[in-house]
Structures are given as structure tokens and as C-alpha cells.
Amino acid sequence: MPITTCIFDAYGTLFDVAAAAREAAAEPGREIFAEHWPRVAQDWRLKQLQYTWLRAVADAHTDFWEVTQNGLDWALEASGLEGDPELRERLLQLYWELSAYPEVPQMLADLKAQGMNTAILSNGSPSMLNGAVDSAGIGALLDDVLSVEDVGIFKPAASVYELVLKRFNCAPDNVLFVSSNGWDAACATGFGFTTAWVNRAGEPIDRLPWTPQIVLTDLTGIPEETNR
CATH class of the missing domain: 3.40.50.1000 (HAD superfamily/HAD-like)
Incomplete structure (x- = not known):
């Protein structure tokens, strides 16, 4: 057919799911994040996907925005950047404008x-x-x-x-x-x-x-x- x-x-x-981290890394004053952004972008996407699979098999559905935040929090902590709430908020904002x-x-x-x-x-x-x-x-x-x-x-x-x-x-x-x-x-x-x-x-x-x-x-x- x-x-x-x-x-x-x-x-x-x-x-482009990497755009949020890439664009944030290019902003003035984010020199530390600029060193880490490729790993953060990769980890963020991987954990985001993993959490959707785990929630599906565990019958624990939530909306994708919560999964996206959870994935970012894991990624930031993995790179030692969990202590920067302003960076977190900026990345989440940019995710709405990919x-x-x-x-x-x-x-x-x-x-x-x-x-x-x-x-x-x-x-x-x-x-x-x-x-x-x-x-x-x-x-x-x-x-x-x-x-x-x-x-x-x-x-x-x-x-x-x-x-x-x-x-x-x-x-x-x-x-x-x-x-x-x-x-x-x-x-x-x-x-x-x-x-x-x-x-x-x-x-x-x-x-x-x-x-x-x-x-x-x-x-x-x-x-x-x-x-x-």
C-alpha cells in the first residue's frame, strides 16, 4: 500500500537535543560549564531515555517534563555541577526552545x-x-x-x-x-x-x-x- x-x-x-547545553555553554560567564557541556548533554539524553523505559516497565508513568528534569539532575551531578541552580534553570528553559x-x-x-x-x-x-x-x-x-x-x-x-x-x-x-x-x-x-x-x-x-x-x-x- x-x-x-x-x-x-x-x-x-x-x-537537536544537544542544543540546550551547547547554547548555554556559549553564554558569557559559563566557562566552567563550557568544559563539561558535551558530557552533560550526552548523559542528560541517555538518562532521559532510560527513565522512560524504566517507568514504562514499572507502570510508574509521569509526564516527560519530570523525566527531563530528572535526567538533567543526574547529568549535572555526574559532572559535579549540581550546586548551580541558575544553570539548571537556564538549561531547562532552553529545552523548551530547542x-x-x-x-x-x-x-x-x-x-x-x-x-x-x-x-x-x-x-x-x-x-x-x-x-x-x-x-x-x-x-x-x-x-x-x-x-x-x-x-x-x-x-x-x-x-x-x-x-x-x-x-x-x-x-x-x-x-x-x-x-x-x-x-x-x-x-x-x-x-x-x-x-x-x-x-x-x-x-x-x-x-x-x-x-x-x-x-x-x-x-x-x-x-x-x-x-x-
Whole structure:
């Protein structure tokens, strides 16, 4: 069946999750943080993801904003920076204003020109996602922003992917699902979506029962892939 609907993970896929730490590190007076920001950004993202998985299997759901704060607190303490509350607040503020990757607006515009449905499907809470979409100025290029808060469990639970089918009244093989998380793309393959993994860092494929069907280094080629 033809692809009619292109669905994107948000954080790390459309929005650069390292941007908050990188931008804070460039601000005047943050010379100490500038020495640590790459590790903080990496730890922050890793713990954020780990906490979503742990909460899902432990049936202890909370919204993504709390998970994001928890991950940052761990990352700051791991780098010996937990004693700077102003830095913490600044990083959290910047997370609401994450930069989109440079190819995102044109890529989405090309999809809309092809007549594709376009949407975000994310662990993010609705307010966080709306803030990022507004900051990036891409709202007019998206038909919807879907959040796991509608089902109360994080990815890769099947009920999250089902939100796409309900919203767009389509079959799984009408969907191209795009994520920068290899595990997310793999599990979406298992659900029945056609999947693309945006592997910007050149990481190995996760050892899971399924694999992404398409592997790209950025989002530029996504409009082409909808014609498979």
C-alpha cells in the first residue's frame, strides 16, 4: 500500500537535543560549564531515555517534563555541577526552545507538496512539544502533534504507535515512521510501519528482533523515501 502519512519522533529527530547545553555553554560567564557541556548533554539524553523505559516497565508513568528534569539532575551531578541552580534553570528553559535541524523546514514543506499527512509522535508532553514546534516555526507544516500522554505510557509501547492509526484512519503500511532512535525505529518496524532511522552519529544497529528498513544520515532524503 502507498505511503500517505509521514510521522516523526521529535527529540533528536526534528529537534537537536544537544542544543540546550551547547547554547548555554556559549553564554558569557559559563566557562566552567563550557568544559563539561558535551558530557552533560550526552548523559542528560541517555538518562532521559532510560527513565522512560524504566517507568514504562514499572507502570510508574509521569509526564516527560519530570523525566527531563530528572535526567538533567543526574547529568549535572555526574559532572559535579549540581550546586548551580541558575544553570539548571537556564538549561531547562532552553529545552523548551530547542533548535530544529537545518533541513527540517524544507523537508516538511516537500512532504506537504506531495500531499502527505505529517505529524509528530513523541514521548514529549503536549506543552513541551508545542513550545518546540512554535520555537522552530514548523507548526504550519504539521497536521498534528501526538503525545504519549494520550495513552499514559512511553514508547515503544504498541499503544503509542496505534495513536497514528486512530488519528489518520490509516493502516500501518500507509505510514513512514522516522526516528533518530534506532530502538524506536526498530520497534515501529515490529508494529508494522515502514521505518527510517536517522543515524546522524553513525551508531551500530540495535540488537532487537526488528531493524529499521531505511537508514539515513539526515532528514533530507525523507520525501524520496515516501515513494518506495
